Amino acid sequence: MSEGRVIQSVARALSILELFGGTTTELSVTEIANMLDLSKSTAFGLINTLARKGYLEQSQRDARYSLGLKLLRLGGLVRKNSILCQRARPFLEQLVTEFSETVHLAIEKNGLVVYIEKIRGEKAIFVQSDVGAQNPMYCTGVGKCLLAFMPESRLERVLNQMGTLERRGPNTITDMQDLRRELETIRQRGISFDDEEYAPGLICIAAPVRSEGGGVVAAISLSGAKAGIPPKRIAEISERITQVAAQISAQL
Template structure:
């Protein structure tokens, strides 16, 4: 029997519960939880064990999940990777930006990212890793909050007023003592980003880590992505930060031009 919360939740027109439940199962897996047994999954998702098992069997037949023969637990199948690759291939900005990201890493020796915005989060769609021993724990497909990351603020600054209000209304939760949690100060920060065309993160997401980011515009002038460089604070001297900011701004402008953007 469905849980009380499932029964009481209003469903929009066209809602298909079985599809929603199957997608919820796929989203249940994460880097922190790559595998799960049927019982644990059913309990966490408030599903009957038989329902969860039936959905997993269907997804397994289509290749979206697979069962680990050693422990009987389920994990994502290779078919999900195929879909991810199809989606990434559709991002022209990723194809154009990748050589520039490599150039940034060669020049600065720090990790470079390309990210897009989605409902209050940034999604990393490309990454070039540096050879430094102190590196950033990130990966393609990773999501982070927009309000407390340099690349996230860079993208959020160019969203609609309604979207910015929605994100602020959801809460500016302090990730570190440096996180901006005051609405007035945060709005001023976004205004400064729009004016300068660059964003920074001074240990707002993670202590010991800074980030410099710049927006990428498409042929219509819309901010469609952002690139960033992240570095540990021990390497972020004022002189080096100035070099990072300049390099990021120039690379973002080059990517924008390659996408057809013409600045005034």
């Protein structure tokens, strides 16, 4: 990445947009100014510019600001123009039709899982995995799958950056050596499992998607409530996930 000059006004405008997320859906000019340590006049100028361009919207009720429709439109264009999403979506829809569970398509970015496609099934349970969301790699099915098939040098850099492996669910791997052994097992069997590692009651089955050169560029997964997926179905789902991953790979 270039280390050239950063335009301060642009950086500040982007920082304003990044304040919105999770439970924060509306903010006042004063709140934004305080959160970013800006003068109220500077904050207002940036906010007014973003609002005029459609990136923020002002409520007529209380004059507070929220994200604008321009961001939604741009986000849709990113997804639409993604060859990976275009190629994968029909196959992911097949999985949802067959199993009625939620499926994901994810990539690795800066040592984290980034979800670039998600299709909810009828049996969907809440998972923090909306498109654009980021999750740890060591405790998610797609994350461990992507780790397992990384080039060795890249894998070592990512593992070294992880620090403490925080417990998320009852079966989270919290020891680095145990994680390394798990990754070797995933390489051998070609599929990854999250058995209540990310969250209690949640299981996930994931398989790698490969580019023309054979390198793993993404992972797909099927997630659902552990109570709703009996052990005898795990083998069936695993086989289909592997098949679909291979079909998507062929499209690339």
